[in-house]
Amino acid sequence: MSMLNREAVGLIAARREGAVVVTTMSSIFSVMDLSPSPLNVRVAPLMGGASSIGLGIALARPDRKVIVLDGDGSLAMQLGTLLTVAEAAPANYYHFVFHNGLLYEGGGRVHIAGAQKPDFCGLARSAGYRSVHDFSTKESLEKGLPGLLAERGPVFARLEIALPATPRWSENNPQGELPDWWFAQMPDDARACKEALARAR
Amino acid sequence: MTTTEYSVKASAILDELGRLGVTDIVTVPDYVMMSVHHKVEDGYLKGVRNINCATEDEVFCVCMGLWIGGRVPVALMQNQGLFAGSNALRSAGLHVGLPLLILAGQWGRELANLGKDPGGSARREVRMTEPLLDAMEVPRYRLEHPRDIGVIGEAFRRAQKESKPVCVLVGAHTAYA
Numbered sequence: 001m002s003m004l005n006r007e008a009v010g011l012i013a014a015r016r017e018g019a020v021v022v023t024t025m026s027s028i029f030s031v032m033d034l035s036p037s038p039l040n041v042r043v044a045p046l047m048g049g050a051s052s053i054g055l056g057i058a059l060a061r062p063d064r065k066v067i068v069l070d071g072d073g074s075l076a077m078q079l080g081t082l083l084t085v086a087e088a089a090p091a092n093y094y095h096f097v098f099h100n101g102l103l104y105e106g107g108g109r110v111h112i113a114g115a116q117k118p119d120f121c122g123l124a125r126s127a128g129y130r131s132v133h134d135f136s137t138k139e140s141l142e143k144g145l146p147g148l149l150a151e152r153g154p155v156f157a158r159l160e161i162a163l164p165a166t167p168r169w170s171e172n173n174p175q176g177e178l179p180d181w182w183f184a185q186m187p188d189d190a191r192a193c194k195e196a197l198a199r200a201r
Numbered sequence: 202m203t204t205t206e207y208s209v210k211a212s213a214i215l216d217e218l219g220r221l222g223v224t225d226i227v228t229v230p231d232y233v234m235m236s237v238h239h240k241v242e243d244g245y246l247k248g249v250r251n252i253n254c255a256t257e258d259e260v261f262c263v264c265m266g267l268w269i270g271g272r273v274p275v276a277l278m279q280n281q282g283l284f285a286g287s288n289a290l291r292s293a294g295l296h297v298g299l300p301l302l303i304l305a306g307q308w309g310r311e312l313a314n315l316g317k318d319p320g321g322s323a324r325r326e327v328r329m330t331e332p333l334l335d336a337m338e339v340p341r342y343r344l345e346h347p348r349d350i351g352v353i354g355e356a357f358r359r360a361q362k363e364s365k366p367v368c369v370l371v372g373a374h375t376a377y378a
């Protein structure tokens with residue numbers, strides 16, 4: 001009763017139309033593969049920043065939907081952002097949280113504080129999001145997405161995410177060096193997105 | 202609120218921001234600039250949006266998003282916020298090359314230190330703030346007296362020219378005028 005990160009990103013990307021997509025952590029790889037666009041902003045290395053960067057874009061450009069693909073560990077680092085988003089209340093803001101209880105799902109798989117226990121939907125609801133959804137399968141996400149993206153924001157959705165079939169890092173399969181592109185992606189994306197949005201005014 | 206000869210009028214600060222074309226004030230409110238916050242909340246700067254955040258990390262990130270969307274944000278916080286938000290300042294600010302004016306109040310500064318080098322303050326929060334900014338390679342200016350008001354524009358223009366955050370440290374409680 002869950003979906004892979006890649007499956008969820010694929011479903012959301014298929015319905016993004018002209019939306020800005022702000023993504024972080026594991027979803028970065030799926031978005032790069034499935035939905036390349038100058039309107040993508042990959043947020044790394046900055047765990048916890050995606051939701052508030054997306055908020056800024058949404059407030060600056062109310063004419064355009066902003067979709068935030070957040071991680072549960074990332075949101076846990078900046079839980080206060082739920083309050084900030086709810087107060088600012090951008091109608092064009094869609095906040096998806098990929099929930100598997102783990103950091104570094106691609107190999108590290110160490111549990112986040114609280115692991116599976118946080119009721120992210122309850123937190124978003126009590127913070128004041130206009131609408132809150134919970135999806136535990138790709139079928140339910142596929143069915144619910146059109147209505148969700150037609151709603152007035154801020155909208156929150158928790159996605160129950162399964163682990164990929166890749167092995168956990170170990171002595172014989174350790175984590176690798178972080179490549180240079182990991183550090184260049186956010187500044188590059190920020191400037192490309194800024195230029196694309198300016199052209200589209 | 203203690204007003205002294207070192208206090209800059211809130212209206213003088215906001216008039217500067219208005220002249221510079223600031224569109225959004227993004228903040229975790231600051232004790233030192235309380236009169237500025239009150240004037241902002243009272244609508245002194247017409248058309249400028251006030252965005253209150255839960256943490257200073259968020260302040261820098263929201264500013265980055267606003268800049269991507271074509272706005273001209275300014276960040277307001279106190280010195281403790283620079284410490285708390287330093288990771289986002291590093292990434293969303295310096296790493297991205299965000300042209301951002303930061304106004305940060307020197308929270309906790311003792312009256313006896315006004316008019317002197319903040320590095321000699323008895324309060325750790327005050328004397329460590331400039332070294333923090335220096336370590337992070339964030340240019341900094343001191344707004345220590347009403348006659349220093351021009352540093353706001355100077356810092357703003359430097360941030361734009363060099364595409365990086367530049368900080369103005371507000372040394373004394375701002376005045377309600």
